[in-house]
Amino acid sequence: MKLKKIALTSAAFALASVMHTTALAETTLKALFMSQAAYSETDVKSMTAAFEKSNPDVKVNLEFVPYDALHSKIVAASGAGSQGYDVVLFDVIWPAEFAKRGFLLDVSDRIPSDYSEQIFQGAWTTVEYAGKRYGMPWILDTKYLFYNKEMLSKAGISNPPKTWDEMLQQSKIIKDKGIVKYPMVWNWSQSEGMICDYTTIMSSMGGEFFVDGKPAFNTGGAVRALEYMRGSLDDGLSNPSSREFSEEDVRRVFSNGEAAFALNWTYMNALANDPKESKIAGKVGIAPAPGSAGISTASAVNGSMGLGIPSGSAHPDEAWAFISHLTKQGTQEQFSKLSLPIWKKSYTVPAVTNGQQDLVAAAKESIAVMYPRPLVKSYAEISDILQLRIHEVLLGKNDAQSALDAASKKVARIR
């Protein structure tokens, strides 16, 4: 009897040690992240250090690239097979393309089923294509309206704008009173960031990218949105340099107190309120991006990102352990200043809400109306075409209707 028990225990031990070695064999993971918006490099390094501490057999080599290099890096590394990455950060606009080309592993079976309810639907959209999941959502992000409280009160404005038209009126008051030369600043360089601003405004005006698979961005609200953008430049209310600004430029201009309104990602809230980074710390207001009278009360673009495992990875189990660590509720709540958690429950947790009640309040409203960019395989091409035509209009080289008509024609040519 006793002998049997000993045998059983030792067998259990043997099994445990076998399981231990398969699950956490000595491995080095290669992981690809971006150094732009959302979690900072320091944040990601601290999260990784915690993971390595609890998994001493796994080392993680982190690589940070600008957002614009992320797509090319993932694609180029796919040719490297097991020499490529084990974990990659990917944008909400890529899963369709990556799934169709087999760049990412289908991880649907690895995700516990109770997660589906606990995580926001907008976050899931980031990793889903054709009913399968190609990673875990990690950064739940959208563009918010930031405003300079001091400038608004100087101008005698008590509340931030609820609609885009109201934002124009308030900007005009601020400009006329000589409080700031250009009240609005945007990320309107010929880039994906500009498409995010356009998507936000367009969705609030009832515009759509495609209807029944046919381009619809040259009709209705989608055209009005572009006319709105152009009009704000023509009226001298938007900073003309917006047309070559990135997100970081927007943050710099707003933090220097050179704009009353700015649209930007979550990360700007903490940084614009940091006296080391900003001249207007403590004067920063945040609200959901405005809506349009009679159509919407707020607007938002789905700018989330997820973590996935490239199909060539030789260590998918360890990679998944790392992803699970980064995306778990505890980790996300600990690092919630630059990026908010994907977990619904987190939004009432003091660690998240403390010191950023405004952000959390705005997030609750914005996350509910997050609008997706087209979830199609050829998104990159569609976006490039729209970027060109929208930029032409913003530069005064074309009018909104003919530019978007031209874009629609070009989109029809995509193979």
Add this chain to the structure above:
Amino acid sequence: MRSLIGAKQQKWLLLAPALTVLALISFVPFVQTLWLSFSDSEISALPTVVSFIGLENYIYALTDPDFIDSLGRTLYFTFVSVGAEVILGVAVALLLNQQFKGRTLMRALIILPWAIPTIVNAVTWRLIYNPEYGALNSLLMQLGIIGEYQSWLGNPDVAMNMVILADVWKNFPLVAYVALAALQTVPMDMLNAARLEGANAWRRFFKITLPWIIGPLLVIIVLRSVEAFRVFDIIYVMTRGGPANQTKTASFYVYQEYFSYLRSGSGSSYAIIVALISIILIFGYYKAAKRQNGSL
């Protein structure tokens, strides 16, 4: 002593290592690219069937008005930037060929822009052109030339020229060095004789110096033109092709088709078109060089 192998075999034997390397790093990829350009190949991690589709990729590329526009822009970039580099390079070489104190130091310093990596150069110039705190705006403002800060890389009418300026600054030293080396072979007695005969500096330059250095200059013009026509890095860093595609060159389309849209077949056909135009440019210059030599 009699050789074991004939002169002809020996020639090929000696050439063999170089030819092998050339074949591996240049010919094989070229043939592969050529084959891809006639196929519907795409970048994918899944097993795919690649089929031959004839000229379809080429037709697609050449019926794209945006790509045709980009070819025009690339030619503009090539001619203006190489032209300016040659004029500036030769002028600087003439100065450095004079006798003056500190000449050696100046000759060493002038190579600096060329020694800086393109990426660093591009980032530096982007900062100089910055619409909010750039040095160029500050300088022109203090000189009273502009009334308010300009958005140099955001203005579609001037962006390309601003990129060209950055490219010229980086590359003119190479032309200057080649020209300087060539200038040292110009016979002084010929120049002195011309001076005695009463020829002024312009006349001496165009009638004696320039014809004497035109050979080496043409070589550097060909090299720079081919390089300039496939320009990518400086533009990728400075403008990414914007504003409104005004700085988007032909190589950008190769990159876009291949790495953004993942169509390796179509991307290869864009690459072959860019290579073909470069070859036409080279032939043009060689013809010009031949005519030049004939008239001498």
